[in-house]
Amino acid sequence: xxxxxxxxxxxxxxxxxxxxxxxxxxxxxxxxxxxxxxxxxxxxxxxxxxxxxxxxxxxxxxxxxxxxxxxxxxxxxxxxxxxxxxxxxxxxxxxxxxxxxxxxxxxxxxxxxxxxxxxxxxxxxxxxxxxxxxxxxxxxxxxxxxxxxxxxxxxxxxxxxxxxxxxxxxxxxxxxxxxxxxxxxxxxxxxxxxxxxxxxxxxxxxxxxxxxxxxxxxxxxxxxxx
Numbered sequence: 001x002x003x004x005x006x007x008x009x010x011x012x013x014x015x016x017x018x019x020x021x022x023x024x025x026x027x028x029x030x031x032x033x034x035x036x037x038x039x040x041x042x043x044x045x046x047x048x049x050x051x052x053x054x055x056x057x058x059x060x061x062x063x064x065x066x067x068x069x070x071x072x073x074x075x076x077x078x079x080x081x082x083x084x085x086x087x088x089x090x091x092x093x094x095x096x097x098x099x100x101x102x103x104x105x106x107x108x109x110x111x112x113x114x115x116x117x118x119x120x121x122x123x124x125x126x127x128x129x130x131x132x133x134x135x136x137x138x139x140x141x142x143x144x145x146x147x148x149x150x151x152x153x154x155x156x157x158x159x160x161x162x163x164x165x166x167x168x169x170x171x172x173x174x175x176x177x178x179x180x181x182x183x184x185x186x187x188x189x190x191x192x193x194x195x196x197x198x199x200x201x202x203x204x205x206x207x208x209x210x211x212x213x214x215x216x217x218x219x220x221x222x223x224x225x226x
Contacts, residue, residue: 006032006117007049011039011066012056017080021054024106026114039066045073052116053077054109070095076116078109147202154195161188 010018018036025031035050039062045053053070057063057079070077077095098108164185168178 006051008032008034009050009053010036013038017056020106024110047073055079057081080105157188157191
């Protein structure tokens with residue numbers, strides 16, 4: 001299943017800014033989806049609506065305002081300044097700044113933007129893997145507990161089943177009591193079947209573990225023997 005494309009939000013009132021940025025973005029399967037939004041609407045930014053913002057700061061006032069609003073959202077952002085805003089530095093903080101130099105800023109912003117998206121994607125996959133590993137470990141712990149308690153539960157089920165059978169053999173048992181005892185017996189039988197299946201699964205897993213632990217030459221020898 002294809003992963004959703006990341007969204008790059010372009011904040012600018014200049015169509016040429018957006019066009020130059022999109023045209024400079026490296027081609028490839030990881031190319032994001034671009035959304036253009038006028039700077040005057042950036043007060044309405046929502047954290048979950050984009051992965052990276054690239055803003056056109058055409059004046060000092062616009063630059064300060066954009067940085068403040070983007071910082072409030074907390075998502076990665078690149079601000080293209082009209083004045084000399086210094087070196088961008090390493091790709092670490094949530095907001096990076098680049099000077100708007102002729103014929104250079106679109107390529108720089110596009111390359112850095114692609115790297116930010118790649119890192120964000122890698123971090124997201126790592127978090128998902130950690131969550132999946134935690135869930136598997138929790139299920140494994142529950143499974144081990146059920147195996148350890150299997151004998152105790154089987155003994156309890158056997159006791160309930162035996163007492164239900166004795167109760168059903170009592171002569172002159174009232175019909176309501178007989179129906180309740182019959183229900184208890186049937187439920188005990190069903191629980192017994194469930195735990196028998198647990199035992200079967202445990203044996204199957206043990207066989208798989210032994211087979212997977214064999215060396216390739218041992219596995220082939222065992223196969224020829226059968």
